[in-house]
Amino acid sequence: MKVAVTGTPGTGKTTVAKGLSEETDLKYVSVNKLAREKDCIISYDDRRESDVVDVKKLRNETNDLENCVLDGHLSHFLAVDKVIVLRCKPSSLKDRLEGKGWDEDKVMENVESEIAGIIEREARNSKERVYSIDTTDKSPKQVVDVIINIFEGEDDGVYSQYFDWIERDEVETL
Secondary structure: OOEEEEEOOOHHHHHHHHHHHHHHHOEEEEHHHHHHHOOEEEEEOOOEEEEEEEEHHHHHHHHOOOOOOEEEOHHHHOOOOEEEEEOOOOOHHHHHHHOOOOOOOHHHHHHHHHHHHHHHHHHHHHHOOEEEEEEEOHHHHHHHHHHHHHHHHOOOOOOOHHHOOOOOOOOOOO
């Protein structure tokens, strides 16, 4: 099985992906690290302060991987069996990103992306098995347990539904 753990920066991808790897037989793979190692970086975006990745080349580089959890906000673009989209209440996400020392523009760009559900929409447009988990009030261990339950078929349809902050009336004045 190949699983993508994706989401807006600050939702807990790395912590959860590493925890999932520890609790299962899935190997942890950092998509960002792999993109650098496999020469999939095509440029650097100064405004966003991030690498620009050749996703098609990265997808080709990951096709042969098996039994792994792919950690990264581009992982849902790769050939995977399941996509786990981590979500976080926008006000909490803002606090998390500010806590990382990110500048206001970058924080707000990512909070707006979370409100709009950009990553989840991208994943749902290209994959069938997509599950969304709100990490706001869950520990990383609780999120890992939810994912394992999903693997075991204990979803009850809760996590396979599109997650919408606006519909949930969770968007506050930021």
